[in-house]
Amino acid sequence: MKKNSHAQCVVAALVLSAVLLLPSLAAADMTPTETIKEAIGKIISILKDPSVNTEDGKDRIIHRLSDMADDYFDFEQLTMRAVGRPWLKMSAEGQKQLVTSFRRLLELTYLKQIRQYHDEKVVYKREMVKGSKAMVLTDIMAKDKVFSVNYKLVKIDGRWYVYDIIGEGISLVKNYRSQFNEILHDSSVDELLTRIKKRVAALEAAEKKSQ
Amino acid sequence: MRLNLGIITLLMVLLAAPVAAMAQAGQTAPGMQLAQFEDDDIWDDSGKLITDGLDRQAVEVSDPFEGWNRFWFEVNDALYFGVFKPLAQGYEFIIPERPRGWVRNFFDNLMYPVRLVGCLLQGKFESAGMETSKFLINSTIGLAGFADLTEGRKTVRPIPTGDEDIGQAFGAWGMGPGPYLVWPVLGPSSARDTVGKVGEYFITPTTYIHPWYWSVATKSYARINALTFEIGRYESLMDSSVDPYAAVRDAYLKLRAKKVSE
Numbered sequence: 001m002k003k004n005s006h007a008q009c010v011v012a013a014l015v016l017s018a019v020l021l022l023p024s025l026a027a028a029d030m031t032p033t034e035t036i037k038e039a040i041g042k043i044i045s046i047l048k049d050p051s052v053n054t055e056d057g058k059d060r061i062i063h064r065l066s067d068m069a070d071d072y073f074d075f076e077q078l079t080m081r082a083v084g085r086p087w088l089k090m091s092a093e094g095q096k097q098l099v100t101s102f103r104r105l106l107e108l109t110y111l112k113q114i115r116q117y118h119d120e121k122v123v124y125k126r127e128m129v130k131g132s133k134a135m136v137l138t139d140i141m142a143k144d145k146v147f148s149v150n151y152k153l154v155k156i157d158g159r160w161y162v163y164d165i166i167g168e169g170i171s172l173v174k175n176y177r178s179q180f181n182e183i184l185h186d187s188s189v190d191e192l193l194t195r196i197k198k199r200v201a202a203l204e205a206a207e208k209k210s211q
Numbered sequence: 212m213r214l215n216l217g218i219i220t221l222l223m224v225l226l227a228a229p230v231a232a233m234a235q236a237g238q239t240a241p242g243m244q245l246a247q248f249e250d251d252d253i254w255d256d257s258g259k260l261i262t263d264g265l266d267r268q269a270v271e272v273s274d275p276f277e278g279w280n281r282f283w284f285e286v287n288d289a290l291y292f293g294v295f296k297p298l299a300q301g302y303e304f305i306i307p308e309r310p311r312g313w314v315r316n317f318f319d320n321l322m323y324p325v326r327l328v329g330c331l332l333q334g335k336f337e338s339a340g341m342e343t344s345k346f347l348i349n350s351t352i353g354l355a356g357f358a359d360l361t362e363g364r365k366t367v368r369p370i371p372t373g374d375e376d377i378g379q380a381f382g383a384w385g386m387g388p389g390p391y392l393v394w395p396v397l398g399p400s401s402a403r404d405t406v407g408k409v410g411e412y413f414i415t416p417t418t419y420i421h422p423w424y425w426s427v428a429t430k431s432y433a434r435i436n437a438l439t440f441e442i443g444r445y446e447s448l449m450d451s452s453v454d455p456y457a458a459v460r461d462a463y464l465k466l467r468a469k470k471v472s473e
Contacts (some may be wrong), residue, residue: 109451122411135254166256169469178461195453
């Protein structure tokens with residue numbers, strides 16, 4: 001009897017440690033597609049959560065999505081690629097400021113759009129991996145249309161992070177790069193930062209007004 | 212023996228060619244590293260493997276008329292927010308969604324000649340056939356096109372949609388978009404798509420309404436009606452961009468490139 005309970009203890013400990021280890025192992029071993037699936041799953045569960053689905057829950061949705069975003073997005077990679085070559089000449093402090101402001105701009109515009117999501121079906125078409133880079137091709141089946149949405153990912157410390165989203169052939173990073181290029185061509189990085197901050201301020205003011 | 216030598220020489224040349232190419236690629240490696248933030252992508256945006264520098268250069272934007280374009284972009288932006296959007300919103304307020312849908316279907320159906328020519332010019336005969344049967348069904352039992360009976364129906368075999376136009380056909384023939392152009396009222400275009408639009412003008416049935424001002428009025432009405440389904444799209448692009456002109460230019464050219472590739 002004594003021996004039996006000892007064995008049970010060992011088994012329980014094994015199971016427990018396995019359960020505890022599993023999430024971290026799973027995260028490390030997640031393929032790019034699984035990473036995207038998990039992210040979309042989490043977004044849907046946040047959007048469907050009744051506690052935030054109220055009029056005054058708007059802010060909370062944005063907050064929760066924003067908290068979640070860092071687990072799946074690499075905003076530094078995204079900003080760096082949107083800026084391009086001038087990034088190399090920027091100070092570390094300038095880079096940090098730009099990442100923060102740009103992230104805020106994306107939050108204010110894209111997270112607002114995500115809330116219009118109506119549980120459309122996502123079809124995972126293909127996944128390509130080469131070294132620390134990956135791309136996941138998907139189709140979103142809307143009511144009477146199919147939208148192509150592709151994700152570019154980069155592997156950092158064993159985890160995949162999205163650094164670009166390409167919707168209907170329009171790359172988020174490249175669209176911003178063409179805008180940043182225009183500004184950087186005529187003026188400086190400081191001007192770019194000011195322009196982004198101005199846009200953020202205007203959006204925040206509009207948000208306040210609508211509440 | 213002589214033949215053998217010939218074969219060996221040929222083989223050597225063939226083998227040397229890729230090596231030489233690789234050496235050349237190696238020479239540009241430091242430059243590539245500097246630009247790593249811009250083009251260390253392995254796949255392009257549609258998921259195609261990028262094999263050489265040409266694939267990257269193709270994305271360069273040609274905009275020699277930026278002054279003219281920016282001017283009309285600002286004018287069109289003011290027109291949109293000052294005239295077209297309020298008009299569309301007023302109309303949207305009065306007319307419910309379903310009748311507006313019928314009107315949209317009617318005008319979409321009427322654009323059949325443009326889609327047909329676009330398909331035929333690209334040799335897409337199956338899509339052309341599908342567009343034709345859609346047009347026949349919707350124009351007859353679909354009550355002159357007000358009802359879209361074929362919407363959402365699956366074909367027995369997957370046939371690519373016939374959402375084609377002449378500009379896309381030119382693109383499919385290998386023509387690049389040429390310089391980016393913004394036209395008053397009509398909005399973003401390119402040299403190639405402008406030529407396509409001129410061609411489409413002549414095969415658009417509403418062009419032949421007499422007198423000319425009724426033709427213009429009809430086209431404007433169709434546009435305002437369609438706009439009621441698109442309100443918000445332009446606004447969100449404007450909201451998210453720090454240089455709206457560049458944002459729209461990139462979006463237009465990428466969307467067209469995607470349509471051409473399909």
